[in-house]
Amino acid sequence: MSRLYPEKPGHVYFFGTCLIDLFYPEAGLHGIQLLEREGIKVSYPPEQSCCGQPAYNSGYDDEARSVAAAQIACFPEEIPVVVPSASCASMIREHYPSLFAGTEQEKLARDLAHRTYELTEFLVEVCRIELKDMGAPAKVVVHHSCSAQRHLRISGQTQKLLNQLDNVAIVQQERAYECCGFGGTFSVKAPEISNAMVQDKCDNLVATGADQLVTGDCGCMMNITGALEKRKDPLKGQHIASFIWERTQ
Amino acid sequence: MTAPDASHINRNFKSRVIEALEDQELRNNFRGAMDFLMQKRAAMFPDPEDLEALRHRGEQIRNRCLQQLPELLEKLESQCVNNGIRVHWAETAEQANNIILGIMKDHQATRMIKGKSMASEEIGLNHFLADHDIEALESDMGEYIVQLDHSTPSHIIMPAIHKNKQQIARLFHEKIPGIDYTEDVDQLIGTGRKVLRQKFFEADVGLSGVNFAIAETGTLCLVENEGNGRMSTTVPPVHIALCGIEKVVESLTDVPPLYRLLTRSATGQAITTYFNMISGPRKPDELDGPKEVHLVLLDNGRSRMYADKQLQQTLRCIRCGACMNHCPVYTKIGGHAYGSTYPGPIGQVVSPQIWGLDKAGSITQACSLNGACRDACPVNIPLPNLIRRLRHEGNIDSADSQTLGRGSLRKPVESLIWKFWTYLNSSPLWYRLTLWGATRFRNLMPSSIGPWTRYRSAPRPAEKSLHELVKAHQSQSPSHVIKPTKQETK
Numbered sequence: 056m057s058r059l060y061p062e063k064p065g066h067v068y069f070f071g072t073c074l075i076d077l078f079y080p081e082a083g084l085h086g087i088q089l090l091e092r093e094g095i096k097v098s099y100p101p102e103q104s105c106c107g108q109p110a111y112n113s114g115y116d117d118e119a120r121s122v123a124a125a126q127i128a129c130f131p132e133e134i135p136v137v138v139p140s141a142s143c144a145s146m147i148r149e150h151y152p153s154l155f156a157g158t159e160q161e162k163l164a165r166d167l168a169h170r171t172y173e174l175t176e177f178l179v180e181v182c183r184i185e186l187k188d189m190g191a192p193a194k195v196v197v198h199h200s201c202s203a204q205r206h207l208r209i210s211g212q213t214q215k216l217l218n219q220l221d222n223v224a225i226v227q228q229e230r231a232y233e234c235c236g237f238g239g240t241f242s243v244k245a246p247e248i249s250n251a252m253v254q255d256k257c258d259n260l261v262a263t264g265a266d267q268l269v270t271g272d273c274g275c276m277m278n279i280t281g282a283l284e285k286r287k288d289p290l291k292g293q294h295i296a297s298f299i300w301e302r303t304q
Numbered sequence: 305m306t307a308p309d310a311s312h313i314n315r316n317f318k319s320r321v322i323e324a325l326e327d328q329e330l331r332n333n334f335r336g337a338m339d340f341l342m343q344k345r346a347a348m349f350p351d352p353e354d355l356e357a358l359r360h361r362g363e364q365i366r367n368r369c370l371q372q373l374p375e376l377l378e379k380l381e382s383q384c385v386n387n388g389i390r391v392h393w394a395e396t397a398e399q400a401n402n403i404i405l406g407i408m409k410d411h412q413a414t415r416m417i418k419g420k421s422m423a424s425e426e427i428g429l430n431h432f433l434a435d436h437d438i439e440a441l442e443s444d445m446g447e448y449i450v451q452l453d454h455s456t457p458s459h460i461i462m463p464a465i466h467k468n469k470q471q472i473a474r475l476f477h478e479k480i481p482g483i484d485y486t487e488d489v490d491q492l493i494g495t496g497r498k499v500l501r502q503k504f505f506e507a508d509v510g511l512s513g514v515n516f517a518i519a520e521t522g523t524l525c526l527v528e529n530e531g532n533g534r535m536s537t538t539v540p541p542v543h544i545a546l547c548g549i550e551k552v553v554e555s556l557t558d559v560p561p562l563y564r565l566l567t568r569s570a571t572g573q574a575i576t577t578y579f580n581m582i583s584g585p586r587k588p589d590e591l592d593g594p595k596e597v598h599l600v601l602l603d604n605g606r607s608r609m610y611a612d613k614q615l616q617q618t619l620r621c622i623r624c625g626a627c628m629n630h631c632p633v634y635t636k637i638g639g640h641a642y643g644s645t646y647p648g649p650i651g652q653v654v655s656p657q658i659w660g661l662d663k664a665g666s667i668t669q670a671c672s673l674n675g676a677c678r679d680a681c682p683v684n685i686p687l688p689n690l691i692r693r694l695r696h697e698g699n700i701d702s703a704d705s706q707t708l709g710r711g712s713l714r715k716p717v718e719s720l721i722w723k724f725w726t727y728l729n730s731s732p733l734w735y736r737l738t739l740w741g742a743t744r745f746r747n748l749m750p751s752s753i754g755p756w757t758r759y760r761s762a763p764r765p766a767e768k769s770l771h772e773l774v775k776a777h778q779s780q781s782p783s784h785v786i787k788p789t790k791q792e793t794k
């Protein structure tokens with residue numbers, strides 16, 4: 056079940072994801088900078104947009120396939136594709152192969168799935184990154200997305216990365232395994248349920264007394280911090296790439 | 305008389321959800337019960353690798369049996385007949401109801417005692433029999449409570465899990481003559497038992513479900529904790545077992561691993577108090593047992609599931625309920641909100657396939673595809689993938705699908721939005737233009753965007769997109785951010 060990781064490459068692609076592109080671009084840039092600091096050349100094909108997951112999860116397969124095909128075309132070279140989101144990485148890894156099964160692009164989709172990595176997974180397992188924490192002491196609560204925990208199963212790697220930060224104390228939230236209620240279009244299609252879920256999540260996060268929330272998925276972050284803001288809870292969220300980059304400069 | 309109409313599942317789904325979410329007592333009941341069940345299960349599987357191996361084994365056994373389903377069913381039939389069990393085939397709920405009614409009539413029977421059977425809930429048996437002046441009394445404690453309350457099960461393993469001790473105490477006090485209010489659980493159970501014990505002796509027919517039907521030996525296995533299953537199947541002179549056709553397993557040796565997975569996943573028990581193996585009616589030299597045993601094999605949409613390679617995985621289910629216990633949506637809205645006999649993740653997969661997407665497809669929307677159910681399922685059913693697949697079927701009337709009501713949930717406006725979205729995201733120029741516009745006019749973005757902002761503040765586009773940030777970054781360190789060409793990588 057566990058994945059075999061390659062040697063550190065000299066060159067990778069970066070797939071920034073649409074949410075980061077529009078709402079959290081600094082997280083994407085920090086991801087790129089972290090990779091570059093490891094001596095890796097990073098290409099960001101400007102034709103990229105969205106992995107196609109919103110349509111796919113809503114059951115619009117043809118639409119998802121069109122958008123996914125456009126992404127496949129962005130990453131032609133046989134080099135790793137690094138994604139600063141477990142959710143989008145898992146769309147490519149888990150679902151592209153079946154989405155394109157029986158089509159002309161099946162082989163390309165499989166090949167892309169095979170060389171796609173979530174950012175923290177890549178930093179830990181492929182780059183074997185070593186961090187030196189230069190930030191002030193901080194008490195942090197981590198939210199691992201469902202994609203990180205259960206689809207890609209990489210939350211262990213994210214944890215390893217954070218554990219390298221000497222001045223960071225990680226506090227545990229109750230029911231850390233539970234979904235924050237985002238689920239992409241789920242949050243607008245079943246808004247009442249999604250709200251009940253995110254309220255529970257916020258309660259558990261706030262109860263930790265953490266100074267800050269860190270997560271590897273901007274979908275969850277948008278959901279959780281959006282709800283926290285509406286509740287007027289002061290807890291703020293940050294993408295793990297930014298969190299690490301800022302503390303290790 | 306027709307089978308129960310399931311169209312209410314779609315019709316009032318949203319209002320049932322809202323009602324459930326507003327009922328704090330209900331939510332506390334579910335939260336507490338599900339936490340308890342999750343802990344109990346976790347304690348049974350301390351080693352993640354062992355658990356994976358067990359789940360894999362469960363999946364393999366179920367797959368092997370399903371691959372030879374037609375042959376195994378034939379074998380089951382002939383072995384049962386050899387054992388003196390009468391076998392009936394019901395393609396629909398209506399047929400199953402009529403077969404059961406027919407057996408009742410043959411014996412001039414008016415009273416039925418029931419062990420727990422979700423299949424009988426699926427076909428709406430109690431209502432059907434009531435319409436024919438037959439009293440069907442539930443003998444499982446949870447089912448009994450639910451029946452006393454004129455309600456339906458909210459969980460496939462623990463039918464009355466939506467009720468707390470105080471609510472049950474009140475119900476017993478109000479509905480059973482001469483019973484004082486008490487919150488003492490043992491006393492409550494004692495009361496139920498006393499009422500039921502008498503009913504076992506008065507019943508003409510006992511009806512039960514089946515957990516595993518063994519083809520090799522023609523044996524019907526029944527897993528239970530209360531002994532009511534044993535009573536229902538042995539005390540009345542006639543026993544009817546109602547069994548979904550997917551419950552057949554090849555041989556006796558398939559049962560222990562599945563049984564182990566079932567009880568640990570369901571209630572966190574290493575083994576149940578009772579495990580009944582029914583292999584026929586009373587033989588001439590025997591002192592007890594029913595004089596007649598009937599097996600009703602129910603299809604009711606299962607053949608349709610079987611015909612599709614992906615959806616066939618639905619039939620691996622051993623009805624342990626772990627997927628609902630671990631579902632963050634089920635935990636919040638409870639079982640009744642789904643409106644189906646089968647709630648939770650497996651219910652979202654099974655119900656639309658039994659009753660059609662037009663009647664029961666909306667419940668597939670109540671899922672964030674978080675995967676907790678899939679990880680809990682003892683036979684590795686990829687529930688989120690199946691839920692997603694059914695959403696797709698709801699949108700599209702595809703020729704290679706057999707699902708009832710396919711395409712019936714398509715919404716023209718929604719499809720149009722997705723078309724537009726597709727265009728935007730597959731044409732780089734338009735995508736970047738939109739991005740540019742959204743970032744430039746970020747302050748003009750509405751602060752209220754539909755359901756999202758009812759509970760959250762609106763996200764605000766950044767001042768510059770990642771596309772722009774990368775471009776600026778690139779101009780500072782041009783060697784790092786360039787488009788690769790063949791020569792560079794080779």
Ligand code: SF4
Pocket residue numbers: 620621622623624625626627628650677680681682683684685
């Ligand atoms: S789908 Fe899996 S977890 Fe859910 S009831 Fe069936 S066997 Fe149990």
